[in-house]
Amino acid sequence: MTLPPASVSSHDSSPGGILNLVRSGASASRADIARVAGLAPSTVAARVEALISNGYLREAGRGSSNGGRRPRQLEVNPSTGAVCGVDLGARHASFALFDMAGGLLAERRLEMDIADGPDRILGWVVEVANAMVAASDSPDRRLRGIGMGLPGPVDRPGGRLVSPSRMPGWNGVDAGALLESLSGVPALADNDANLMALGEHVSLGDDVDHMVFVKAGSGIGCGVIASGSLYHGHRGMAGDISHVPVPNAPQTLCSCGRWGCLDAVAGGAAILASLRAAGVPVADAREVLGLAEDGHPLATQTLREAGTRTGGVMATIVNFFNPQRLVLGGTLSEAEAFVAGVRSAIYTECLPLATDQLEITVSQTKTRGGVIGAGRMILDHLFHASVVNGSLR
Amino acid sequence: MTLPPASVSSHDSSPGGILNLVRSGASASRADIARVAGLAPSTVAARVEALISNGYLREAGRGSSNGGRRPRQLEVNPSTGAVCGVDLGARHASFALFDMAGGLLAERRLEMDIADGPDRILGWVVEVANAMVAASDSPDRRLRGIGMGLPGPVDRPGGRLVSPSRMPGWNGVDAGALLESLSGVPALADNDANLMALGEHVSLGDDVDHMVFVKAGSGIGCGVIASGSLYHGHRGMAGDISHVPVPNAPQTLCSCGRWGCLDAVAGGAAILASLRAAGVPVADAREVLGLAEDGHPLATQTLREAGTRTGGVMATIVNFFNPQRLVLGGTLSEAEAFVAGVRSAIYTECLPLATDQLEITVSQTKTRGGVIGAGRMILDHLFHASVVNGSLR
DNA sequence: TTTACTTAGTCCAATTTCGCACAAAGCGTG
């Protein structure tokens, strides 16, 4: 498995621009680069030569001919270190190690408790990342950066967590900066739903420009891709639909202090509470999914209703945002009843104009979307930095 | 009055890039251009020289010193023709003539009937635009382009009107292409709410990146600025909130065939119908505004309720999109009760995180936003085209 | 196999762009 090509929006023609062109998969040969970047072939040859001798690029055999001489293909040199993508949940952490070309080197999924607080958790994250690099058989065992997803809102500019209801002790913490100081390498943090959206987006390829990713797990969050890149909004809160009031739903008290928020009436926690109140003993969301698969009527109905409520909120968003694709991810998206509920609400409440080309799909990255997005985020950052200051090393 | 500086997102360094840098107000002197574009001062001097001798730019006196020699300021040469911005409503059309630097040359507001159909209306638009150019005392009386706003959804790519409920006879028409062929100059069409959003955005200046503009008139539409530029979504339908279902509202039948859409329960037409049903004889929306200003309880309450319903929908959007600014425009925005209703619903239903830096304002462009946006759209197109093919003339 | 045609990549003279030194012009201070 490999991190899909980076998506590069602005095709600049600086030396680093060539690097990003290759990275994005937009150009694989010298002639390609010249065409896409609008540079003279000779210029491209000179720059590629420099990038190869500096170790950024390498030749990757011959491509297939399209009527003439076969191109000498180029690729990002993967052997210049590694980056780590981390996805923190409340009780679990997923890690993935990627080479600099985005190839997956290793994966780990470990138990933890986010309530241990930022210092202990992030220190541990650095340990695990370093251990994974050390254990890899990559030719260059240097950790070059860490990207991390967090189950709470990350503000912009600043990168601080603000009132993360599931993360006691983390309020006001700039997790990216802290991780950077603890690890000594560049580190970035973002909301987990945002990174899952990014991960799904890069996996889908470049043909999707406007996308909304819904993470339906214990709570319900959402990440937005607008015009090909992650959209954060003014304060970094874009996609935070957890506390949108849901009409015609039970007025359950929410962690935000109000009643009937989407989180409180359609999230995994709400589903558990509702089933337990009805006398169905369930330990966690996965057990609910199991019941529904076995045809348990109440579990199925509860999941479907959660889907309908989520879909009702998404319908307004689909009308407003007019995305090309709506991706359902998170644990609940594995339940057919939930997905059916979302689809039904959207097709009922949206204009045909907004839905006739809308693709509603279930995440294809499964549980890996978060770490893929995290890896892509930090790789993009590192390569972008290399464009600006001229050096990656 | 002058069209505010164009906003240029990507600062390319081509010869035309300099033109757009000056146009956007990002750089006013040679030294400025060199700094912003990252070009050598001598290169800038040479290109500016060429642009001046070709008539694109001209010198505009000396700027004020900031500690050293005073810069020789540059500006786009306005005397190279004119463009027309048109905003078509159901019964009215607004026209504005701008010079190539965005300066307002003339304005007209005329009665018409959109139901006369595309051929007659657009033919007439061309006549008016040509008449305005001929009547202007501009040194160069050439019409260079027309930008037009329409009260219906315009799809992308394609530019066709799709099921415009208030525009009988226009369904499936590519108004931009038709206008272009009738006038013989470049022409673009877009939805009126989008252009009002663009007009408001350029009037606000460059410090607002993410903005939502609500046009509350006979119906309710909305235009979106994301990352500094107009956001259209996948099919061009972004911002189309007319037919979002509104909870806890009367299940009025809507033109789209469903019940309780925002248009049907909060638009100007709905307010009129509601007041008439309650025995208040009102001819049009403006009369309702007058009643409310005179303290008519039912009119005020109806306007406020329309505002609350609109605000309820916008609250979800604010949570999702996290804009920096929400601008209320259209006739209803002139009613304090309506605006208060919107504000109240948003502050009630949104997270503090999404609203603590949100500015909710009433449009400052009033009725001119549409033509300003239309003018800016076509000017941007013409200057962008000039960058690509090297010539504006 | 030969021939015509297409694409990839290199070489090199002509041109463009850069970096820098320098001149022009203005501010603030003593």
Added chain:
DNA sequence: CACGCTTTGTGCGAAATTGGACTAAGTAAA
């Protein structure tokens, strides 16, 4: 008003970039 300091704009040799001719390497069809 001279002097140091700052900013703007120009001139010129050095360096990078270009475009087109040319070579390399392939396909397709006669």
